Amino acid sequence: MPDLSSLWWFFTASLVLLLIPGPSVLYVTGRTLDQGRRAGLLSTLGLACGDLVQVVAAVVGLSALVASSETAFSVVKYAGAAYLAWLGVKRLRAPDPVPAEDVPATPDATAPHAAAPARTPRLFSDGLVVNALNPKSTLFFLAFLPAFIDSGRGAVWSQTLVFGLVFVVVGMATNAGWALLSSLLRTRARQSRGFLRAERYVLAGVFFLLAAATLATGLTGD
Structure with a gap:
């Protein structure tokens, strides 16, 4: 079990790192701006579970196996x-x-209507898969976390699990904060018709940007 001092320093370092806008922040803010606070918070939960998959992989050694194999x-x-x-x-x-004021009060199959919101399972699973397949997370758990491991404090796997869970909780808290902030911005921006038309392009652009960043990731962390 890690000592309190190591846990505190890891918590602080993780908080500083996660407060800096990165792939997870872009993903959460993009989802929130496009589909609202609920979508952002569900995406946050999915991302946290994706990080948890990475933690478990690090504990059982899968992260090391993946990072050591180019293929x-x-x-x-x-x-x-x-x-x-x-x-x-x-x-x-x-x-x-379509803006709410433009939607007719009486349902009409031929009339334009607002896009149906993404379902809860889809919002959650998208976030989970995105982080579970994020090579940057794999490299993070291999390059950053080991610096806090003390072989004299017990089994390495148990310390890795504890530190990993701390990281997951901190990440979930910071991403939820970004989601709530983005929700406030969205409420104001949705008064503009231009923003309504741009919503899907904003989120699509975020996805393409994250895809490009993922492709640029190498074993050296470049």
């Missing part, structure tokens, strides 16, 4: 990039939302 690392990297690109294309193909 395995490439499979994870390209799978993650392809999934993000698919999400981007899917969002581009979705219809533009």
Whole structure:
């Protein structure tokens, strides 16, 4: 079990690192601006579970195996990039939302209507897959976390699990904060018709940007 001092320093370092806008922040803010606070918070939960998958992989040694194999690392990297690109294309193909005041009070099958919100399971699973297949997370748990491991404090796997869980909780808290902030900005911005038309392009652009960043990730962390 890590000592309190190590836990505190790891918590502080993780908080500083996660407060800096990165892939997870872009993903959460993009989802929130496009689909609202609920979508952002559900995406946050999915991302946290994706990080948890990475933690478990680090505990059992899968992260080390992936990082030590160029082929395995490439499979994870390209799978993650392809999934993000698919999400981007899917969002581009979705219809533009219609302002509430333009929606007729009486349902009409031929009238335009607001785009249906993404379902809860989809919002959660998208976030989970995005982080579970994020090669940057794999490299993080291999390059950053070991610096806090003390072999004299017990089994390495148990310390890795504890530090990993701390990281997951901190990440969930910071991403939720970004989601709430983005929700406030969205409430104001949605008064503009231009923003309503741009919503899907904003999120699609975020997905494509994250896909490009994933492809640029190498075993050296470049």
